[in-house]
Amino acid sequence: MKTVLLIGIGAGNPDYVTMQAVKALNEADVFFFLDKGQEKEDLINLRRTICERFIEDKSYRIVEVPGPVRDVEAPDYKSGVQAWHRDKAKIFSDLIGNELADGEVGAFLVWGDPSLYDSTVRVIEHIIAEGLLAFEYKIIPGITSVQALAAEHKIALNPIGEPVHITTGRRLNEGLPDGVDTAVVMLDNGSGLRALIDEDVDIFWGAYLGTPDQVLISGKLKECVEAIEEARSEERKRKGWIMDTYLLRRKPRP
Ligand SMILES: C[S@@+](CC[C@H](N)C(=O)[O-])C[C@H]1O[C@@H](n2cnc3c(N)ncnc32)[C@H](O)[C@@H]1O
Incomplete structure (x- = not known):
């Protein structure tokens, strides 16, 4: 056999x-x-x-x-x-x-x-x-890249007792499911980055995680989205390809 x-x-x-x-x-x-x-x-x-x-x-x-x-x-x-x-x-x-x-x-x-x-x-x-x-x-x-992302940013994926949604950039544009405030986004061509831009959201972004080329950016989504987009396009130009993953966490709505 x-x-x-x-x-x-x-x-x-x-x-x-x-x-x-x-x-x-x-x-x-x-x-x-x-x-x-x-x-x-x-x-x-x-x-x-x-x-x-x-x-x-x-x-x-x-x-x-x-x-x-x-x-x-x-x-x-x-x-x-x-x-x-x-x-x-x-x-x-x-x-x-x-x-x-x-x-x-x-x-x-x-x-x-x-x-x-x-x-x-x-x-x-x-x-x-x-x-x-x-x-x-x-x-x-x-x-996984999800574990690498959490370790490199020194974060836990889930707030206490809360769910984590794992999705793609394309699907993030359809919004998050009810009751979910944390999402890990993979396979994004960049189009998902601004999906939740109008909300109070923190982002933990990582490219080429675990490699010598690793890039990390974190903070309020509104404040770092441009830096992330710039890093994405520069890195893509430099290496010819990019692999990035990010976690978005929005403040739970009252
Ligand atoms: C086809 S999926 C494969 C995922 C893989 N099986 C895993 O366990 O992470 C490829 C996506 O994983 C993510 N990814 C994989 N390796 C990565 C890395 N080193 N840094 C950042 N993101 C990574 C990116 O979102 C990329 O678009």
């Missing part, structure tokens, strides 16, 4: 790799890397660094393939994402089918944790449901 490991590697700092992940890395015979356009070099380099740093027996193989590109022109967001996942499932099936021998262990190194805004688990479930390939799989959790 083949085994596939989905290993959460943390959101940017090799020190985020857990002891459980180190054990899993040392069990793998083959690592599958999917490149992702502009971010490719930095993200793949971190994966290489992690393999070099934590794996004792250097006889492992790395198979690198181009990742599928999401069609941003798709009629709606969900159908675009579903088509993208189908393309990914085809690539994963080929990798597991052709690059992994019976009895071998293959690993996908998942940014942050596989449970949070990541398609890997769904893609693997889809392949299993199709029934064309037989393999076992395990998930090893990692430190």
Whole structure:
């Protein structure tokens, strides 16, 4: 039987790799890397660094393939994402089918944790449901960008006994659910930053968390939004890509 490991590697700092992940890395015979356009070099380099740093027996193989590109022109967001996942499932099936021998262990190194805004688990479930390939799989959790954000800003996510909403920049523009005053926002192209600008809101913003390029800004949203927008555009120009996450907390309304 083949085994596939989905290993959460943390959101940017090799020190985020857990002891459980180190054990899993040392069990793998083959690592599958999917490149992702502009971010490719930095993200793949971190994966290489992690393999070099934590794996004792250097006889492992790395198979690198181009990742599928999401069609941003798709009629709606969900159908675009579903088509993208189908393309990914085809690539994963080929990798597991052709690059992994019976009895071998293959690993996908998942940014942050596989449970949070990541398609890997769904893609693997889809392949299993199709029934064309037989393999076992395990998930090893990692430190998410949300945890990195809270740690770097030295904050707790939730006020005492209160909920925290995790969402995307696009969905934040639809407003927060009733009774929710704290939101963590991911996958924002910048459009969500001003969604709550007319309210009394604090922001804790972080880009490239856990990496040497990390940038942190915090304060009243109204007062720091311009500095954040400027940092976003400068950093994007400098590096060619940006990954940022932020927490918004509004004063509960009476
Ligand atoms: C596709 S999601 C993957 C999330 C990942 N699975 C996790 O556990 O954090 C990518 C989004 O995560 C956030 N993100 C991931 N790594 C980050 C980092 N090092 N610094 C800031 N945000 C990050 C950004 O909001 C980015 O748009």
